Amino acid sequence: MTEVGPDAPTLCGEWTTRDLAAHLVVRERRPDTGPGILIQKFAGYTERVRSGAAEREWSELLEQVRTGPPIWSLMKPLDSAVNMTEMFVHHEDVRRGSPGWEPRALDPADEAKLWSALRRMARMAYRKSSITVVLTTLTGERVVAHKGGDREVVLTGTASELLLHAFGRNEVRVEATGDPADVDAVHALDRSI
Numbered sequence: 001m002t003e004v005g006p007d008a009p010t011l012c013g014e015w016t017t018r019d020l021a022a023h024l025v026v027r028e029r030r031p032d033t034g035p036g037i038l039i040q041k042f043a044g045y046t047e048r049v050r051s052g053a054a055e056r057e058w059s060e061l062l063e064q065v066r067t068g069p070p071i072w073s074l075m076k077p078l079d080s081a082v083n084m085t086e087m088f089v090h091h092e093d094v095r096r097g098s099p100g101w102e103p104r105a106l107d108p109a110d111e112a113k114l115w116s117a118l119r120r121m122a123r124m125a126y127r128k129s130s131i132t133v134v135l136t137t138l139t140g141e142r143v144v145a146h147k148g149g150d151r152e153v154v155l156t157g158t159a160s161e162l163l164l165h166a167f168g169r170n171e172v173r174v175e176a177t178g179d180p181a182d183v184d185a186v187h188a189l190d191r192s193i
Contacts, residue, residue, distance in 0.1 A: 005058075011092070024090065085114070092164055111158060119143050138156065138158055153178035
């Protein structure tokens with residue numbers, strides 16, 4: 001975010017980096033907005049608070065993202081478990097929001113952590129599929145993300161790329177095998193969590 005500035009595009013719809021930074025700050029510092037992330041009825045309130053936060057000075061938003069949840073935040077005890085995937089995905093949302101991106105080579109220990117997180121949430125991400133979805137790493141680890149019948153699509157890539165796909169991002173480097181129509185259907189799924 002520091003490198004690209006506050007007005008750079010992201011993979012989060014119309015959100016700029018400023019909007020995404022405000023989302024992260026509000027998520028960690030305003031527990032009263034949590035329901036609006038998951039429940040449409042409260043989304044307007046959450047969006048108003050996020051929009052207000054986006055009006056802060058850019059340097060202040062960046063510092064709040066950089067320092068993470070404050071000590072009193074409900075997110076503080078969960079920071080390493082919850083924010084690892086959240087921050088990874090949103091970091092890539094910024095990196096891949098502009099043309100010319102390339103995947104990063106992550107440390108094997110980080111890939112292992114992302115694989116562990118992916119295994120826990122894969123069923124939720126692919127729950128709307130009518131097709132069986134299998135995720136396979138380049139090192140041969142495998143998880144059935146969703147059992148949807150006789151037809152099957154296998155997605156193969158690094159844990160980090162598979163995790164991004166599971167979080168609904170299509171700007172990834174994964175190999176998909178299966179019937180072309182089934183592959184298209186899996187890529188088109190609403191994979192929101």
